[in-house]
Amino acid sequence: MKLHNTLGRRTEDLVPIEAGHVRMYTCGxxxxxxxxxxxxxxxxxxxVLRRSLLLSGLSVTQVMNLTDVDDKTIRGAAAEGLALNEFTEKYAREFFRDLAILNVQPAEHYPRATDHVPEMIALIETLRERGHTYESDGSVWFRIATFPEYGKLSRIDLTAMRRGDRVADDEYEKEDVKDFALWKSAKPGEPSWRSPFGEGRPGWHIECSAMSMKFLGNRFDLHTGAVDNVFPHHENEIAQSEGATGEPxxxxxxxxxxxIVDGEKMSKSKGNFYTLADVLARRDDPGALRYLFLSVPYRKKLxxxxxxxxxxxxxxDRIRSASARLAEVAAAGSSKPGAFDAASRAKTFLAAFRGAxxxxxxxxxxxxxxxxxxxxxxxxxxxxxxxAPGADAAGEALRTADQVLGILPAEREVLPAEIEAQIEARTDARRRRDFAEADRIRRDLASRGIxxxxGAAGTRWKKG
RNA sequence: GGCGACGUACCCAAGUGGUUAAGGGAGAGGUCUGCAAAACCUUUAUUCGGCGGUUCGAAUCCGCCCGUCGCCUCCA
Known part of the structure; x- marks a missing residue:
């Protein structure tokens, strides 16, 4: 498995630290x-990354965090008059629902920031002992000057950064523009935790360092996110984690x-801001959205x-139809030897699929x-x-590919008996050559989404 | 200003030095069908933003130009 490593900007072979097992942290x-x-x-x-690793025969431990305390959650909870955890639970449920609809496989762990404040405090203390921090007004900052490798991920040039106007307006005091908060002192009315540095709450970046290392160890294989995380979030994670452990x-x-949407950045003001519900209202097929995502490489703008x-x-639909057709042929049980060598064709198909x-x-x-x-x-x-054996082999190959694609139905749905009866009645009508009646039933079912x-083998249905 | 990405047919998109430039969508024609749908067949880039260069040979490497976009600040 070759993957493009942002650290070094090269595509390289994945060599799991522990043979055959990949530990990955995906920013949630x-x-x-x-x-x-x-x-x-x-x-x-x-x-898709997770499923591809599994398809390649590797085992995976995946951690995805839920950030449930930060400026945005605190502001949102206050705006809705809810307790922070009530507010975040609501959206956490929505999040998991979306993932399920999109047929995203669950990760092994979904740690929440608020459940790991002690781990974060411990990490900050380690950083403090190792001389990477300073404090002012009850907040703790990471001093970037103590981590010479800072910038190795994002290739940011710190000398080009200047103390700008924004910093003067900052509500906190820090020595350098790029220094970032590990711990923010409590503000009235905001959730806070007790710590050796005083009442406060963790900074955003520290949660990922603390939780990833808790579940995956000081050093692990993969860490993912969207491009906007490269700087500063992931850069800061490296500084915190390597600063604390002294290891990669x-x-x-x-x-x-x-x-992007219609060539433009999605934004609420442009009216091109869509949720999963918006998409499904227009096209009630999550598989279509999944397919659309897969039709563009992950490193290209979509x-x-x-x-x-x-x-x-x-x-x-074409893929699903073919799969259903293959199941029919396989079930028909024809043992008449076929001229088409489906088994060997399935093999070359899967080899190409996997290779890609x-x-x-x-x-x-x-x-x-x-x-x-x-x-x-x-x-x-x-x-x-x-x-039939050939159809079985071809269908099996398709299902193997679907272990990554994730668009085939889990199992054949069963129609309500009443609809089955309608289909029967229509078959009868067609036998009688009563095509008016047959077409009426077909139109009726179509209006109900069937x-x-x-075909030669009989009438097949699908959702439309 | 600094750093970076991208530009392949009507749309999406693979291909990063060497057979006729994958594949999907859309359109057109056809086979099949009671009709329809599905499926299948045919068809749509002598050409890869433009101009130079390197090479026996480039969509693929180099340079310049044009265009689109991103990050540098919360953002998936």
């Missing part, structure tokens, strides 16, 4: 509002690019358009391997040269 949400589709792109990227923190840093979503939905993913998660190329395979399989079915397709 700040639970202060409903996720937008840009956030979701990042979470789907991390899901993370081997490979992966960052996904942003999603331009979301409704036209693109519609196209993705069509493509997803192992090349820095090249999902567009992986998808490019799917369709020629489907076309050949469909042709073989049309020409009656695919036998699309019928007549």
């Amino acid at each position: 949400p700040t639970v202060y509002n409903v996720a937008h589709i840009g956030n979701l792109r990042t979470f789907v990227f991390e899901d 923190f993370v081997d490979m840093w992966l960052h996904s690019e942003h999603l 331009n979301f358009t409704w036209e693109g979503l519609t196209g993705a939905a069509t493509a997803v 993913l192992e090349d820095d998660l090249n999902t567009p190329e992986a998808l490019g391997a799917v369709f020629p395979f489907l076309r050949e399989v469909n042709s073989a079915i049309d020409e009656n040269t695919l036998d 699309v019928l397709e007549d």
Whole structure:
């Protein structure tokens, strides 16, 4: 598995610290509002990473944090007159619901910042002992001058930074513009915790250092997020973690690019700010959005358009239809030896599919391997040269690919008996050549979201 | 100002030195079908933003130019 490491800006082989096992930390949400589709792109990227690692035969321990105390959550809770934890729980539930809808596999751990304040305090104390901090007005700051490697991830040039006007207006006192808060002194009416440095709350960056090292050890394999995390968040995490342990923190840093809408940055004022619910209201198929995400490499900007979503939905339907068709052929149990060597074709397909993913998660190329395979399989079915074992092998390959794609239905849905009866009645009508009645039933079911397709083997239905 | 990314058909997009430039969507024509849908077949880039250069050979490497965008400040 080759991955592009932001640290060094090179694509390199993943060599797990512990053979066969990958430990990864994926920066999670700040639970202060409903996720937008840009956030979701990042979470789907991390899901594809996880699933690709698993497909490659590696085991994975994934940690995703929930930031449930920071300026935004405190402000939001105050605005809604809720206790901080009531406020954040609401959005945490929304977050997990979105992930489930998008068929994102759960991580092993979802630590919340407020459950790990003692760990953060301990880490700050270590940094203090090692001379990386200073305090003023009850706040604790990381002194960047004590960490010479600062900037190695983002390649930021500190000498170019100047003390600007913004800093003069800052409510806190710090020595240098780039120094950042490890601990913020309590303000009236805000949640706070007791600490050796006084009442206060943790800074944002320290939570990820403390929680990642708690669950994954001082050094682990992968750390991911979206590009905007490179600076300052991840740069600061490195400074804190390596400053505290004196060891390398993370081997490979992966960052996904942003999603834009109609060529522009998503923003509420432009009216192009979409949540999952907005997308599903327009196209009730989470798989379509997932597919759309996968059709662009994670390191390229993704331009979301409704036209693109519609196209993705069509493509997803093709894959699902082919899968359903294969299941039918496999179930029909024809043992007549087929001329089409599905088993060997399935093998070459999967090799190409896997190869693409192992090349820095090249999902567009992986998808490019799917369709020629489907076309050949469909042709073989049309020409009656695919036998049941072959259909089984092809279907199995498709399900293997779907371990990463995540767009096939978990199992065949069963229709309500009443609808089944309608389909039966229509088959009868067609036998009687009462096409008016047959078309009436088909239209009726279509209006209820059930699309019928007549084939040689009978009538098949799908949701439309 | 500093750092960086990108520009391949109507749209999305793979391809980063060498067969006819993947694949998907959309459009057009056709086969099949009671009709439809699905599926399949055919079709849509002598060309990869522009101009130079390196090379036997470049979409792929180098330079310049044009254009789009990001980060440097909370932001996935």
